Structures are given as structure tokens and as C-alpha cells.
Amino acid sequence: MTSKNLWTRLWIMPLMLSLASVGCAKKTPEPTPAPPVAQAPTPTPPPPAPAPTDTTTTPALIGSGDFQPAFFDLDSYTLRDDARAALDRDAKLLRDNPTVNVTIEGHCDERGTVEYNQSLGERRAQAARDYLVAAGIPEARLQIVTYGKDRPFATGHDEASWQQNRRAHFTVR
Amino acid sequence: MKRIVIILSAALIGIAGAARAQAPTDVHIDLSKSGSRIRIHCESLTPAGAANARSWALQADEVLSNDLDWSAVFDVSRSWVTGQSVEGAAAIVGGKLTVQGDDLRLEGQVRDVPGGRPIMAKEYRGKLRDWRDLVHRFSDDIVLQFSGEPGVARTKIVFSSHSGRNKELYIMDWDGANRRALTQDGSIAISPAFSPDGSLVLFTSYRGGAGPRVFVLKVEGGKPFLVSGRPGINTSASYSPDGREIVCTLSMDGNSEVYVLDAKGGSPRRLTTQRSIDTSPTWSPTGREVAFTSDRAGAPQVYVMDREGGNARRLTYEVGYTDSPAWSPKGDRIAFVARTGNGFDIYVCRADGSDTRLVVSGGSNENPHWSPDGRHLVFSSDRGSGVGLYVTDLDGRQPRRLETGGMSASSPAWSPRPAESGRFLNSNPTNSALGGRP
Numbered sequence: 001m002t003s004k005n006l007w008t009r010l011w012i013m014p015l016m017l018s019l020a021s022v023g024c025a026k027k028t029p030e031p032t033p034a035p036p037v038a039q040a041p042t043p044t045p046p047p048p049a050p051a052p053t054d055t056t057t058t059p060a061l062i063g064s065g066d067f068q069p070a071f072f073d074l075d076s077y078t079l080r081d082d083a084r085a086a087l088d089r090d091a092k093l094l095r096d097n098p099t100v101n102v103t104i105e106g107h108c109d110e111r112g113t114v115e116y117n118q119s120l121g122e123r124r125a126q127a128a129r130d131y132l133v134a135a136g137i138p139e140a141r142l143q144i145v146t147y148g149k150d151r152p153f154a155t156g157h158d159e160a161s162w163q164q165n166r167r168a169h170f171t172v173r
Numbered sequence: 174m175k176r177i178v179i180i181l182s183a184a185l186i187g188i189a190g191a192a193r194a195q196a197p198t199d200v201h202i203d204l205s206k207s208g209s210r211i212r213i214h215c216e217s218l219t220p221a222g223a224a225n226a227r228s229w230a231l232q233a234d235e236v237l238s239n240d241l242d243w244s245a246v247f248d249v250s251r252s253w254v255t256g257q258s259v260e261g262a263a264a265i266v267g268g269k270l271t272v273q274g275d276d277l278r279l280e281g282q283v284r285d286v287p288g289g290r291p292i293m294a295k296e297y298r299g300k301l302r303d304w305r306d307l308v309h310r311f312s313d314d315i316v317l318q319f320s321g322e323p324g325v326a327r328t329k330i331v332f333s334s335h336s337g338r339n340k341e342l343y344i345m346d347w348d349g350a351n352r353r354a355l356t357q358d359g360s361i362a363i364s365p366a367f368s369p370d371g372s373l374v375l376f377t378s379y380r381g382g383a384g385p386r387v388f389v390l391k392v393e394g395g396k397p398f399l400v401s402g403r404p405g406i407n408t409s410a411s412y413s414p415d416g417r418e419i420v421c422t423l424s425m426d427g428n429s430e431v432y433v434l435d436a437k438g439g440s441p442r443r444l445t446t447q448r449s450i451d452t453s454p455t456w457s458p459t460g461r462e463v464a465f466t467s468d469r470a471g472a473p474q475v476y477v478m479d480r481e482g483g484n485a486r487r488l489t490y491e492v493g494y495t496d497s498p499a500w501s502p503k504g505d506r507i508a509f510v511a512r513t514g515n516g517f518d519i520y521v522c523r524a525d526g527s528d529t530r531l532v533v534s535g536g537s538n539e540n541p542h543w544s545p546d547g548r549h550l551v552f553s554s555d556r557g558s559g560v561g562l563y564v565t566d567l568d569g570r571q572p573r574r575l576e577t578g579g580m581s582a583s584s585p586a587w588s589p590r591p592a593e594s595g596r597f598l599n600s601n602p603t604n605s606a607l608g609g610r611p
């Protein structure tokens with residue numbers, strides 16, 4: 001569990017309470033054993049931004065961090081077994097949250113040129129998208145974009161960092 | 174490297190003051206080998222006029238001697254550096270620098286050794302604020318005098334510098350002076366390329382929260398205009414030598430292919446039709462051919478095809494995994510990178526793929542781009558601290574790092590000479606001439 005994920009849950013909790021009171025919440029996330037939440041001052045108004053007044057849209061109850069990236073081998077956009085397993089879980093998350101749309105980012109490690117990696121990153125994002133479409137997710141919910149090697153997740157110059165950077169990465173739109 | 178035989182005929186030099194009876198002396202200089210530069214000796218410029226003229230002259234001495242050294246035509250010694258003497262020099266460069274108010278006058282002279290006969294005398298006038306340009310002009314004229322082709326000291330280099338998660342474009346003089354930001358988008362700006370007249374810069378940007386799209390802006394800066402924002406990738410764009418077309422990579426048909434657009438980004442014409450990745454196109458200087466990268470045969474390789482997309486053939490079989498082709502301005506050579514274990518070396522071969530030579534290795538070296546005289550390649554490298562720009566003179570000397578004020582620098586592109594401006598494009602285009610929309 002990443003710290004970003006935990007943080008997301010921390011501010012979602014008061015939001016959940018307020019949504020439940022107006023009867024909008026559809027799904028309760030798994031219980032989170034997070035002691036700091038108990039200390040959250042309930043009188044404080046919930047964060048305003050993610051709750052639109054337009055009742056036709058449901059606020060996203062899952063964040064980008066809930067999705068699992070698909071990792072790739074060097075110079076490859078073939079889905080490995082671990083990537084398929086991750087995408088199976090992502091497909092379930094998308095099926096369970098039909099209002100959530102995502103952008104799939106294609107990323108590469110630094111060992112290719114800027115331009116070639118842009119194309120390779122797109123291939124990786126396409127591979128993840130095509131797998132999800134085959135799993136029944138409407139293509140309209142899946143945008144893709146490639147960042148090549150220009151937005152690395154890890155900045156080291158070793159295989160551990162490179163593997164982190166060869167991925168199809170999900171962000172919730 | 175290229176064999177350049179320079180013939181200097183004293184009879185052609187035509188210095189009025191030197192019109193005494195001299196036997197025409199032909200000087201043959203072979204630049205084909207390392208260490209065959211012309212030895213030239215720089216004397217301090219003599220200051221005149223304002224009291225602070227001496228400090229201007231000292232700065233001009235540095236700029237002029239560096240220009241000459243970096244021209245790759247000369248091997249420079251400096252009179253103001255201990256241990257460097259005129260001994261062995263073929264010529265002496267000197268002159269007088271007069272400062273009067275805001276005005277500057279540079280009276281440049283070149284004399285031969287040992288006779289001391291004037292080879293060249295030229296006067297340059299301008300404003301004090303343009304002092305570097307005046308000195309660059311003198312240097313370019315000296316290079317012209319000795320090599321038959323002007324130098325590139327008045328060219329500029331555009332590059333990409335990262336700041337946090339973003340990259341912005343910067344532009345600077347060839348010696349690193351006058352560096353300034355071109356974009357301030359808070360996004361990723363990469364792969365810049367000058368228009369053939371040097372007035373515009375095409376580049377790829379993620380600005381506006383979108384994917385990679387091609388934009389253009391004026392070298393003076395200002396708002397970028399969209400050139401191609403089709404679905405998928407829009408990148409790796411460059412103007413044709415006549416400025417009428419743009420070659421680029423688009424993935425609107427589902428995978429990266431090479432296209433030619435008109436100068437405003439319309440009328441896409443597809444050149445490659447493989448299911449593989451095809452990208453990094455670069456024009457030949459005649460505009461009749463395009464070199465590009467494709468992984469149609471497995472690992473990425475550089476190919477050459479004609480401008481209609483036919484007759485694609487692999488450039489070289491001597492090196493595996495090649496990318497980033499750059500066609501030399503004279504058309505005779507193609508530079509490219511080849512992957513080593515974890516980085517890239519830079520190679521140069523003939524345009525027909527023969528005579529492949531390793532020219533830069535050590536660290537990872539990317540994005541080679543030719544100077545307009547074909548004597549140098551600028552590239553990015555992590556060989557020093559961080560990623561910076563380096564120039565190789567292709568004659569065996571160690572690459573020198575360009576000063577970028579401590580900023581990281583990658584994706585360099587070299588401008589044409591300013592004298593070439595205005596040949597086919599309006600040198601001061603209106604926004605409508607830029608095409609596209611903001």
C-alpha cells in the first residue's frame with residue numbers, strides 16, 4: 001500500500017460519510033484499519049472539490065493508486081504473466097466501478113532514444129488497453145498516452161529503476 | 174574524416190595595402206587527419222577610445238580565440254597565456270577595438286608568419302551590446318579566408334532542459350552565451366528543430382494536458398502554435414530543406430509511421446506502411462530522401478527511403494540497434510547512435526552506409542545534430558555531471574561541453590547560419606504564416 005493510496009483513503013473517509021448521509025454512496029470500500037481516521041475531527045466540512053453538484057455523475061471512489069501497473073521487459077510490449085494478472089485485477093476494478101474512466105500511460109526506461117521510446121510507450125499502453133477491451137471494458141473508458149522516458153517513476157540507473165519505469169500506468173480521469 | 178584540401182592563393186586575397194609584388198603562394202592544408210588544423214596565434218586586441226575599452230578588449234580576446242579554436246579549422250595559441258608562443262603558427266590574428274559611447278569598432282587583421290604580410294584586414298562596426306556578434310563575424314571571416322567556407326560562430330543551439338517533471342526549451346549562442354527560455358509551458362517540450370531560415374522552431378510538447386503534439390514558435394519566443402494535434406503521437410518533426418513540408422511521426426493510424434505534412438501541418442501523406450515502429454525521420458539536404466528508424470526487422474535500425482516512401486533500405490549492417498539518424502548538411506554523411514550495454518555511442522557513415530566510424534563513445538550519447546558547415550556534431554551526454562550538451566569536431570579531439578549554466582540539457586538542434594535567412598520563408602512571419610491555431 002503506497003502512502004499516496006493511504007492519503008487518498010484518509011480524505012475519502014469524511015467524504016464517504018457525507019455522501020452516505022445524502023444516500024449517494026453505492027459501495028463501501030473494504031474496512032481500513034487506520035487509527036488516524038478515528039481522530040479526524042468530524043465537524044470539519046469534507047473537502048469540497050471532488051463532490052460535484054451535478055447529480056448525474058458519481059464521484060470516483062477509487063483513485064489512480066488503486067490500479068496496478070503492468071510491467072514490461074526491455075524493448076518489449078508483450079504482456080508478461082504478472083502484467084496479465086495485474087490487468088485482470090484492474091479489469092475487475094473497472095467493472096466494479098463503471099463510472100470510472102482511466103488514462104493508461106505508456107512509460108519506458110532510459111535505454112532508448114526519446115523518439116523511439118515515445119512509440120514503444122504507446123505500444124505498451126495499447127497492449128494494456130487491448131487486454132482490458134478483450135476483458136469486456138468499453139474502449140471509450142480507456143484513453144492512452146505515451147510519455148516515453150520523459151516521466152520516469154524511478155530515477156536510478158540500474159535494473160531495479162528501469163523495471164519500475166517500463167510500465168503501463170493507470171490514472172483516473 | 175572528410176578530406177578537405179584548402180587552397181589559399183595570395184593573389185586572391187586582395188588586401189589593398191599588400192599589393193606589392195608578391196609571388197602567389199598556394200597553401201595546401203589537409204584536414205583529413207587529427208592534428209592537421211592550421212596553427213594560428215591570437216594577439217590581444219589593442220583597446221582604444223573609452224577608458225573601459227581594455228576590459229571589452231579582454232572579453233573579445235576570449236570570444237575570438239575560442240571561436241577560432243572551436244571552428245575545428247584552427248589550432249589556437251594565445252599571446253596572453255603563459256607558455257603559448259607564436260612559434261609554429263601559420264598566421265597571427267590581432268587588431269584594434271575602439272569603444273566610443275555605445276558604439277564599437279573592431280579593426281581585425283590577420284598577418285602571415287614569419288613575413289608579417291597582411292592576409293586579411295576587415296572592419297566591423299556596431300553597437301556595444303552586439304559586441305559578441307561583431308567578434309563572431311570576424312572569426313567567421315577568418316575561417317572563410319582559410320577554408321573557403323564561413324564559420325558557424327553566429328549560429329544558435331536550441332535544447333530541452335528538465336526542471337522537476339517538466340522540460341522546457343532554451344536557446345543560446347553556439348558558445349553558450351545569451352541563453353534564454355523559449356517555452357514556459359510547465360509541460361514536456363522536446364525534439365526541437367529549426368526552420369531552414371532559422372526563424373522558427375518546431376517541437377513536440379505535452380502542453381495543455383494532452384499527449385505529444387507538434388507546435389511551432391518563433392525564435393524570439395512567444396506563443397506556440399499547433400501544427401499537428403492528431404490522435405496518438407505527433408512528434409519528431411522537421412522542415413524540409415525548402416521549408417515547404419514537414420516530415421514527422423504520427424500514430425493516428427494506430428502505430429507510429431512517418432508522414433509528410435505541408436508547412437502548416439495539413440495534407441498528411443504517409444511514407445511508411447509497416448506494422449512496426451517507424452520514427453525519427455530526417456531529410457537529406459536535397460529533400461529527395463528521408464532517413465528514419467524502424468524496428469521492422471527486430472531491433473531498431475536506421476533506414477533510408479525516397480521522399481515518396483519507396484525504396485526503403487537498411488543504412489548499415491556494421492552495427493546493431495541504431496537510431497537517431499542525422500543527415501549531414503552536405504549530404505555525404507549520416508550520423509546515428511548505436512546502443513551499447515546501457516547507453517549509446519555515436520557513429521558516422523557515408524550516406525550509402527559504407528565507411529561506418531565510431532566518433533563518440535563513453536557514457537550515453539544521444540541526439541547527434543550537425544552544424545551547418547558539417548564540421549561538428551552537437552549531442553547530449555551523461556559523460557560529465559548530469560546530462561549536458563557536447564560538441565565533437567570529428568577530428569579526434571575530445572568533445573567539449575557547452576556551457577548551460579548548470580542546467581541539464583538534451584535534444585539539441587543546431588541553427589542554420591543567419592546569412593541564409595530570408596531565402597524562402599518570411600524572416601519575420603506573421604501569426605497566420607505560422608499556420609495552425611494557438
